[in-house]
Amino acid sequence: MRAVLLNHLAHTRPLIIAGPCSIESKEQLFATTQALAATGLVHALRAGVWKPRTQPDCFSGLGEEALAWIRELKAKYALPVLVEVANAAQANKALQAGVDGLWIGARTTTNPFALDELFAYIAKFDATIPVLIKNPLAPDLKLWIGAVLRAEKAGLLKLALVHRGCACYPNYANLRSEPHWELARAMRQAYPKLPMLLDPSHLAGTRELLLPIILASQDLALDGLIIESHINPEQALTDKAQQVHPEQLCRILEGYFQAEQNVLSANMLANYRDLIDVLDQRLLQLLLARMQVVEKIAHVKQHLDLPLLQQERYANMRKQWQQLAQGENLQNQNLQSQFLQDLFELIHNESLRRQQLQLNKSAYSSE
Ligand code: PEP
Ligand code: MN
Numbered sequence: 001m002r003a004v005l006l007n008h009l010a011h012t013r014p015l016i017i018a019g020p021c022s023i024e025s026k027e028q029l030f031a032t033t034q035a036l037a038a039t040g041l042v043h044a045l046r047a048g049v050w051k052p053r054t055q056p057d058c059f060s061g062l063g064e065e066a067l068a069w070i071r072e073l074k075a076k077y078a079l080p081v082l083v084e085v086a087n088a089a090q091a092n093k094a095l096q097a098g099v100d101g102l103w104i105g106a107r108t109t110t111n112p113f114a115l116d117e118l119f120a121y122i123a124k125f126d127a128t129i130p131v132l133i134k135n136p137l138a139p140d141l142k143l144w145i146g147a148v149l150r151a152e153k154a155g156l157l158k159l160a161l162v163h164r165g166c167a168c169y170p171n172y173a174n175l176r177s178e179p180h181w182e183l184a185r186a187m188r189q190a191y192p193k194l195p196m197l198l199d200p201s202h203l204a205g206t207r208e209l210l211l212p213i214i215l216a217s218q219d220l221a222l223d224g225l226i227i228e229s230h231i232n233p234e235q236a237l238t239d240k241a242q243q244v245h246p247e248q249l250c251r252i253l254e255g256y257f258q259a260e261q262n263v264l265s266a267n268m269l270a271n272y273r274d275l276i277d278v279l280d281q282r283l284l285q286l287l288l289a290r291m292q293v294v295e296k297i298a299h300v301k302q303h304l305d306l307p308l309l310q311q312e313r314y315a316n317m318r319k320q321w322q323q324l325a326q327g328e329n330l331q332n333q334n335l336q337s338q339f340l341q342d343l344f345e346l347i348h349n350e351s352l353r354r355q356q357l358q359l360n361k362s363a364y365s366s367e
Helices: 002-011 026-039 070-077 088-096 112-125 141-154 181-190 200-204 207-216 246-260 266-304 311-325 337-365
Strands: 015-019 044-046 081-084 101-104 131-134 159-163 196-198 224-228
Touching: 002 044, 015 026, 015 246, 026 070, 026 246, 070 081, 088 101, 088 112, 101 112, 112 141, 131 141, 141 159, 141 181, 159 181, 181 196, 200 207, 200 224, 207 246, 207 266, 224 246, 266 337, 311 337
Parallel strands: 015 044, 015 224, 044 081, 081 101, 101 131, 131 159, 159 196, 196 224
Antiparallel strands: none
């Protein structure tokens, strides 16, 4: 089955890897796999065995108990199986159990010591085992590149990438992770030959946002998906809000394939609108955060006895916005320069108005 997985990674587009966030029982694993295999749309199975949980005292996977079912599962459904590993001991157990591919979770990609140990072990076992490297939790391109360099240095030959977005605080609107498409784009430029899959599950965090996120990734022309699916998502022990029943997965994949063929539908309109709502919310949050900083500046200016409007600073800001409009700092150069100038004036005027308001308030309170 490893050869099948390698072949899919090299040639099948879009490549679909699906499966439960974590293996919870033999029944759940086999029922989920059976339903996924029946869709005819899934090329490989993902299944968590050791789960890196954010909080202690949560279900953290069945470990070796679950690995014991892998060979029987593969014989029955003829699907390659991938498992997440975070250290050499786990890689050893997973590979001995007949797992066909491994993935490195976002938390582990962040940890160079763990990676060196892990990659050295896998390379010694077999350098042709497919290893998928998820982006690190922080939007740090060098860290992600560093993980690939470590894997290459250890001698691993069959690498792939997974973009799953990055941790954010406060929440990025109603998504679980912040998309950071620019990170995926930069990584794709750095490694154009490595397949890159999207993990919409850990990015979206809820079922409803899976398709909008998948559609939002279209510009990147990624190579496929690694997505969570569970036979009974409502009862899932991990990530239950984002797991989908295999039948719902089919509908999501239909939307994805349609988009692949550029078929525009009312469904897609609704999905794009959901995404716009998410982005608008983020815009408003950012504007509010900016206004709060502006109000703090008002007090500093007052303390230093500076005028509200300082011409030099104003001229510099306008220049910076102009440069942005000319695309010096924007990857995407399709924002009109006049639009950005107008937006800058609007925001700046509102900032001045709020500063004046703050100063008026403090003038009254000091009387
Ligand atoms: C997972 O894929 O189950 C997982 C834990 O993902 P991540 O490392 O992206 O959080
Ligand atoms: Mn998960």
